[in-house]
Amino acid sequence: MTALNNSSTRKPPVATTGTIGWLRLNLFSNWWNSLISIFTIYCLYQFIPWILDWTIFSADFVRNFQGEIVDDRVKCSRVIDPEIGGACWSIIYVRFYQFIYGFYPREYVWRVNLSYFLLAIAIVPLLFNNIPFRKYLIKFTYIFPFIAFFLLSGGLGFQEVPTNKWGGLLITLVLGCTGIALAYPFGIILALGRRSDLPVISMICTLFIEFIRGVPLITLLFFSIVMLPLFLPEGINLDALVRVLVAVTLFQSAYMAEAIRGGLQAIPQGQYEAAQSVGLSYWQMNRKIILPQAIRITIPTIVNTSIGLFKDTTLVIIVGLLDLLGIGRTALADTTWMGLAYEVYFFVAITFFIFTFSMSRYSLYLEKKLKTGNSTGAD
Numbered sequence: 327m328t329a330l331n332n333s334s335t336r337k338p339p340v341a342t343t344g345t346i347g348w349l350r351l352n353l354f355s356n357w358w359n360s361l362i363s364i365f366t367i368y369c370l371y372q373f374i375p376w377i378l379d380w381t382i383f384s385a386d387f388v389r390n391f392q393g394e395i396v397d398d399r400v401k402c403s404r405v406i407d408p409e410i411g412g413a414c415w416s417i418i419y420v421r422f423y424q425f426i427y428g429f430y431p432r433e434y435v436w437r438v439n440l441s442y443f444l445l446a447i448a449i450v451p452l453l454f455n456n457i458p459f460r461k462y463l464i465k466f467t468y469i470f471p472f473i474a475f476f477l478l479s480g481g482l483g484f485q486e487v488p489t490n491k492w493g494g495l496l497i498t499l500v501l502g503c504t505g506i507a508l509a510y511p512f513g514i515i516l517a518l519g520r521r522s523d524l525p526v527i528s529m530i531c532t533l534f535i536e537f538i539r540g541v542p543l544i545t546l547l548f549f550s551i552v553m554l555p556l557f558l559p560e561g562i563n564l565d566a567l568v569r570v571l572v573a574v575t576l577f578q579s580a581y582m583a584e585a586i587r588g589g590l591q592a593i594p595q596g597q598y599e600a601a602q603s604v605g606l607s608y609w610q611m612n613r614k615i616i617l618p619q620a621i622r623i624t625i626p627t628i629v630n631t632s633i634g635l636f637k638d639t640t641l642v643i644i645v646g647l648l649d650l651l652g653i654g655r656t657a658l659a660d661t662t663w664m665g666l667a668y669e670v671y672f673f674v675a676i677t678f679f680i681f682t683f684s685m686s687r688y689s690l691y692l693e694k695k696l697k698t699g700n701s702t703g704a705d
Contacts, residue, residue, distance in 0.1 A: 381672075384412030388419060399663050417663045418673050424653050425673070428493020434485060437477045438496055444470055444477075445503070453688060471504070489567040493648040495677070500567070501649070502636040502681075505574040509635070510628075512575065513582025518612065520587060531583075538580035543638055546573040551645040570642055578635045585627040589620030622696050629689035633682045650674055 353363040386396050390403040396416035404411025418425065427438055448470035451463035478496075480486030492500070519531035538546075550573035551566060558564065564572075593616055601611035621628070643652040654670040657663055 380412040384410060386414045386416055388416060399666055413669050414666055415669060417657060417666045417669055421657045425494045425650060428496055428648060428653065429491045430496065431487060431491065434487060437484070441474045441477050444473060489565055492567070494653045495650050497642070497647055497649040498639050501571065501574055501639040501642065504571055505578050505635050506632045508575040509578035509582045512579035513586055514617065516579060516583035517586040517590060520583065521590060535580045535583050538576055543577050543641055544644060546577055547641060547645050566645065567647065570645060570647060574635065578631065581631045582628065585624050585631055586620060588627065589624035590616065592623050593619055625689055625692050629685055633685055636682060637678060650677060
């Protein structure tokens with residue numbers, strides 16, 4: 327009996343638990359995985375010290391290795407001595423205002439900062455449920471676009487700032503956030519319309535979705551800037567940013583519709599029949615029963631298309647709008663900083679990565695919270 331009790335309380339082998347167990351299970355489970363793991367570790371061992379040295383330890387931020395303030399590429403350490411110089415982040419430091427605000431007047435930049443702050447407040451109740459005063463914050467989220475519009479563009483006592491002064495991260499966030507927010511409800515309507523029992527509505531939605539998906543975003547942007555004004559009544563001239571927003575929203579809504587339609591098709595027919603049997607109308611059935619399940623299923627796809635749109639905002643440079651990447655390219659065109667492409671593109675890439683990675687992690691958070699799919703929780 328004592329031996330039985332001792333065996334029941336015996337701890338598992340060290341090699342199967344903790345860090346060692348995780349390594350054996352995930353990295354060294356067999357000879358092939360072990361070979362790949364060793365090769366990967368070796369590559370990281372060679373790459374990480376070099377990238378840290380180039381980006382941080384040997385880099386110029388404000389001053390070079392001689393102690394001089396870097397206000398020109400010729401003062402960068404890597405230009406003076408390529409053997410010891412790393413990245414020259416002074417181009418980002420000098421142009422940081424343009425990267426964040428574009429050419430927005432400095433005396434009104436507080437309006438942009440306030441808009442950024444209010445954007446964070448407006449997004450929080452959409453991301454998390456268990457926060458104080460969420461009911462009131464949701465109401466604020468609905469009116470935030472109007473507040474931001476008057477803050478950024480002017481009116482109601484504020485000095486007007488034309489959209490051709492906007493740029494950098496400001497343009498990227500305006501296009502990305504507005505496009506995603508508007509495409510979501512339009513996508514739902516298009517998805518329901520394509521599955522409608524009314525042939526005319528189904529055909530119109532299908533033709534719209536297939537046409538938009540078959541045309542590159544660049545073509546839609548070109549049409550919105552060059553061709554759309556020709557079809558407007560005389561005397562009506564939409565702002566270039568508004569026309570681009572329309573093109574981006576239409577483009578994203580077609581892909582969003584197909585993502586949601588996939589979720590709708592995954593709902594068993596019994597759900598529809600059960601909703602109809604209790605007397606729910608078409609809209610009640612979709613709002614209370616069908617759409618919540620369909621959207622939960624399609625969270626990964628919706629986030630994926632949203633990330634794609636956020637990155638596609640860089641295409642607006644072809645129609646004269648300078649987003650984050652566009653500002654970077656104008657900085658490289660300046661002879662003062664010509665030749666520092668690595669630093670500019672690295673900064674732009676890291677900025678986009680921060681936003682897209684955050685969206686991806688929130689998607690995983692929602693999947694775990696709602697327990698969608700067959701995920702085991704491994705990231």
